Amino acid sequence: MRKAIGVDLGGSHVTAGIIGEDGTIVGQHELDLEDLTFSAVVEALSTVVRKALDDAGKAVAVGIGSPGNIEPHTGIVRYSPNFGWEDEPLGPTLSKRFDLPVLVANDARCATLGEYTFGSGAGTRDFALLTLGTGIGGGIVAGGELLIGNRYGAGEVGHHQIRPTDGFICGCGKIGCFEAQASGTGLIRHAYAVAASFPRSKLLDVPRENVGSKKIRKAAQAGDPHALAAWKNFASDLAIGVANLIAVVNPARIALGGGVSSAGDFMLDAIRARVDELTTMAPRGTTEIVIAKLGNDAGQVGAATMAMRGGLTTKPSLQGDDGS
Numbered sequence: 056m057r058k059a060i061g062v063d064l065g066g067s068h069v070t071a072g073i074i075g076e077d078g079t080i081v082g083q084h085e086l087d088l089e090d091l092t093f094s095a096v097v098e099a100l101s102t103v104v105r106k107a108l109d110d111a112g113k114a115v116a117v118g119i120g121s122p123g124n125i126e127p128h129t130g131i132v133r134y135s136p137n138f139g140w141e142d143e144p145l146g147p148t149l150s151k152r153f154d155l156p157v158l159v160a161n162d163a164r165c166a167t168l169g170e171y172t173f174g175s176g177a178g179t180r181d182f183a184l185l186t187l188g189t190g191i192g193g194g195i196v197a198g199g200e201l202l203i204g205n206r207y208g209a210g211e212v213g214h215h216q217i218r219p220t221d222g223f224i225c226g227c228g229k230i231g232c233f234e235a236q237a238s239g240t241g242l243i244r245h246a247y248a249v250a251a252s253f254p255r256s257k258l259l260d261v262p263r264e265n266v267g268s269k270k271i272r273k274a275a276q277a278g279d280p281h282a283l284a285a286w287k288n289f290a291s292d293l294a295i296g297v298a299n300l301i302a303v304v305n306p307a308r309i310a311l312g313g314g315v316s317s318a319g320d321f322m323l324d325a326i327r328a329r330v331d332e333l334t335t336m337a338p339r340g341t342t343e344i345v346i347a348k349l350g351n352d353a354g355q356v357g358a359a360t361m362a363m364r365g366g367l368t369t370k371p372s373l374q375g376d377d378g379s
């Protein structure tokens with residue numbers, strides 16, 4: 056079976072998976088990132104990819120999912136606010152080191168390709184993935200094609216504004232972006248926003264840096280009134296973004312991933328009715344809303360799939376099996 060290396064480049068660590076053509080993960084290597092300058096990240100990527108290549112025996116290519124606006128056909132990172140990079144030749148630099156094709160694309164688009172091909176999107180032709188983490192990463196498949204956009208910005212669902220007058224300030228500078236309201240970080244902000252109504256609540260009685268969305272989600276699931284109030288506002292904002300996505304691309308299925316989605320039915324039940332109310336131009340109840348299947352592995356699986364196909368595409372490779 057052909058194999059490729061699929062890399063998920065995050066803001067704090069990098070994971071390189073050895074991925075088979077059928078989407079199976081054969082092995083994984085991980086490294087923490089301390090220095091986010093381009094040269095330091097290239098060194099870290101080289102180290103972890105080298106280990107994965109040694110383990111893999113033979114790999115046909117390397118695929119990297121990186122945050123930022125990225126030209127998939129050149130592998131150039133046009134800009135990445137997470138790293139503070141502009142016009143960095145990530146693909147070409149690594150390709151020289153490994154003497155293998157190195158393909159680079161946005162991490163959320165890679166995750167979407169992974170989920171569409173081997174996970175929660177399989178069997179559909181119109182699919183969207185929303186990953187609810189520190190921000191909201193997204194990707195859209197329409198009519199069987201992964202949307203890239205004119206300048207590689209299609210699928211940046213996290214930065215459409217849903218509360219431009221009364222929302223939280225987003226990392227991008229706008230007010231009330233979907234990701235400011237409905238990511239894991241958004242859930243924490245909702246907990247602080249309603250805190251005055253729960254003077255006896257112990258939910259936030261720790262330093263702010265120790266408050267994670269997991270704590271609030273679990274407290275909500277356990278019935279804590281403060282956490283439930285935050286959860287209700289979070290779910291209401293999440294429903295707005297999901298309904299907007301239905302209005303724009305009318306997918307057959309929307310998958311929700313990321314840490315917050317561990318709540319499963321507790322989250323889906325909290326948004327479905329509101330999504331229906333807000334869906335006015337597509338038949339209500341016809342968009343399946345599900346939990347994503349591949350979890351944190353979606354990005355690596357998608358990046359490796361891109362590498363094997365020679366591009367960020369939903370079309371299976373035309374190359375034959377090379378017998379490896």
Ligand SMILES: [Zn+2]
Nearest residue numbers: 214225227232
């Ligand atoms: Zn934003």
